Structures are given as C-alpha cells and as structure tokens.
Amino acid sequence: MTMFYRETDEAKVARNAATVFDLHGQAIAWLEEYTQIPFPFTKLDFVLLPGFQYGGMEHIGNIFYREPSLLLEENATENQQLGRARLIAHETAHMWFGDLVTMRWFNDVWLKEVFANFMAAKIVNPSFPKINHDLAFLLSSQPTAYGEDRSQGSHPIQQPLENLRDAGSLYGGIIYQKAPVVMRQLEAIMGETAFRDGLREYLKSFSYGNATWDDLISILDKRNQTDLQAWSQVWVKEAGMPVIKTERGSDGQLLITQEKTARNGSYWAQHTELALFTRIPLLKFPLTFGDK
Ligand SMILES: [Zn+2]
The missing domain is CATH 1.10.390.10 (Neutral Protease Domain 2)
Known part of the structure; x- marks a missing residue:
C-alpha cells in the first residue's frame, strides 16, 4: 500500500x-x-x-x-x-461490493452504497464500544426515511434511470436512509449466517462482472423460507411504507390492520413485535403480517 x-x-x-x-x-x-x-x-x-x-x-x-x-x-x-x-x-x-461485482445499470447504484455502509458498520463498530451504534443508526435513519417515504412524492429504492447524465438525481433520503433499514431487515429475516453465505455465493458467481438486485434476490431466495421476491417487490420496488392501525372493537377485541400498498394493493410482509402495556406485567408476542 x-x-x-x-x-x-x-x-x-x-x-x-x-x-x-x-x-x-x-x-x-x-x-x-x-x-x-x-x-x-x-x-x-x-x-x-x-x-x-x-x-x-x-x-x-x-x-x-x-x-x-x-x-x-x-x-x-x-x-x-x-x-x-x-x-x-x-x-x-x-x-x-461495487468493483469486483458491479451493478449492471445505475438503477441499482443504491445497492453498492448500502453494502459499503452495511459492511463498514460491521467492521468498525466493535472498535468503538462506548457508542450505542444501534441507537445512532435508528436516529440517523428512520426519522429521515419516514419523513420522505410518507410523502406523495416518494419513490422506490430502485428507480429507473434513462440517461447517465441524470444519475445525480437518484441520491437522497430513500437511498441513504431507507435502503440501509431495508437491508438490515433482510439480514434479520434470513439470519446473519444464511445472509452472509448468500452474499458469498453472489460475489463468487458474478466476480469481475455485472449483477442486478434481482440476481442477488434469486440467490438469497433459495436459502430462505420467506418469499423474498414478494418482499423485494414492496420494500425495494415500490414507494411508501406500511401503515399499521390498531382499533378496539365494541366486543373488546383488539384489531390490528395494515393498509395495502398504493400501487398494486399488496401488503408489506414483515415480522413485528407487539407489546401490550396493561396493569399486569408487560405482554410481548411476535406478529407476522402475511398475505391476509
Ligand atoms: Zn460509496
């Protein structure tokens, strides 16, 4: 060096x-x-x-x-x-991530940036144990991502690009703040080891060549029970975010619903943890939003 x-x-x-x-x-x-x-x-x-x-x-x-x-x-x-x-x-x-395997076109430019930050956090954070990295990530990502994604003018993480001269217009809160959250979710769905093994296969398969986000999802999908194609459709290829509502029915039942996405009426598949605060000690249980 x-x-x-x-x-x-x-x-x-x-x-x-x-x-x-x-x-x-x-x-x-x-x-x-x-x-x-x-x-x-x-x-x-x-x-x-x-x-x-x-x-x-x-x-x-x-x-x-x-x-x-x-x-x-x-x-x-x-x-x-x-x-x-x-x-x-x-x-x-x-x-x-970017040089050994390069995106086929700029619609996937977000992917190399997210991977670079994702790896950097894994590499560096343990050397700074006094900093609460998860809290710092939450504060620097979610509020900005929500702020943009809740608006009508929001766009998907993966955006079409007609001409390279407009590449600068792709960058913004969705690539820099939403995409990292989505990538963490993908790792959480698969588990760290299966995710890492999938990335190894992706890098090896496309070394010194080009690959798309869909190439990566196809590899990861084989290693996982959740339908990652459907997951990718709502989280990466559509704008917006899940809106989850809670209602208390007249019969005393608690109803938890998720609104469908604007474009094709599907749901954001995701694992959610629900916490109920009552007079008895805290109840916590997992909840999965699927296709119903
Ligand atoms: Zn970079």
Whole structure:
C-alpha cells in the first residue's frame, strides 16, 4: 500500500499515517474473511486530495479520499475517529461490493452504497464500544426515511434511470436512509449466517462482472423460507411504507390492520413485535403480517 498526499505538516502526517494504514489492513482482513474472497485486485493505494467533493471514491486499487477526513487534528473527537474508520471501511468494502461485482445499470447504484455502509458498520463498530451504534443508526435513519417515504412524492429504492447524465438525481433520503433499514431487515429475516453465505455465493458467481438486485434476490431466495421476491417487490420496488392501525372493537377485541400498498394493493410482509402495556406485567408476542 502506498499513500499519496500533499500535506506539508509532516507531524500531522506522522501522527495519522500508521492508523490510516492499519484501518485499511483491518478492513481488508475482515472482508476477506466475511466474503471468503481474497483481496480481488493486485494492489491498493490511496490518494489524499486537499479538496474533493466526496469523502472518498472507490477507484479500483487506488482510492481517492478527501484529505482532512483521513489526516485528523490532534484533538479529534471520538466521532471524527469513528467517521474516518467508517469511511476507510466503506471505500475498502467497495473493492468487493461495487468493483469486483458491479451493478449492471445505475438503477441499482443504491445497492453498492448500502453494502459499503452495511459492511463498514460491521467492521468498525466493535472498535468503538462506548457508542450505542444501534441507537445512532435508528436516529440517523428512520426519522429521515419516514419523513420522505410518507410523502406523495416518494419513490422506490430502485428507480429507473434513462440517461447517465441524470444519475445525480437518484441520491437522497430513500437511498441513504431507507435502503440501509431495508437491508438490515433482510439480514434479520434470513439470519446473519444464511445472509452472509448468500452474499458469498453472489460475489463468487458474478466476480469481475455485472449483477442486478434481482440476481442477488434469486440467490438469497433459495436459502430462505420467506418469499423474498414478494418482499423485494414492496420494500425495494415500490414507494411508501406500511401503515399499521390498531382499533378496539365494541366486543373488546383488539384489531390490528395494515393498509395495502398504493400501487398494486399488496401488503408489506414483515415480522413485528407487539407489546401490550396493561396493569399486569408487560405482554410481548411476535406478529407476522402475511398475505391476509
Ligand atoms: Zn460509496
């Protein structure tokens, strides 16, 4: 690995360099183990650019970074250190998710971004045990995703794109905030091991080639009891979110209903945990919304 930089403050470079190399090394080792695929290219260098509009860009074997994101000041906060570790893990994860296997077309651009963040969280979070990562994820994802998805103007995670010049219009709250929640749900439905094994098969099958979201779902669907095609239809290919209502009938029964999706009148299949607060101790039981 070689680091290219223009920073003239040598003390600043010296203070950060070892950590920057270590973080890349740790991310590579973790990804090799998780995917069971050795680093797929012949080298990995990185270039620190003083001014760069993105945090990073995953060119094969030569990642570009915004220099201040990697060369931190002496008094950097824990959140800045976490941000740097996540950025490095994100771009390194792209070597497998995005570069080794690339989307066929930009309608699936969301997938490589979600995977990069999803892997980065798995790689980095255990090194920052003082931070409540699940709570941070909830606060940074759900409210923004709901805010956009509840509106009439919302769009599906997977969006058609006619011309590459409009690719910039795809990015927004649905890709960056809803899609990560949906990916976590997919892993929860399948279980971590079956999900990981499915990803291994997907990466191996499409190495150095292109694949679509549907290719991935076909692989995962074989390893799982839930109908993932139907799940993908409502969660990824349609806009909106499930609205669940509770009513107390005149006979005292509690009625829990889910509204159908606007477009084709199906339901969002999902596992839900219902908690009832009564005078007796808390009752909790699982509930599954299916096709009725
Ligand atoms: Zn990315």
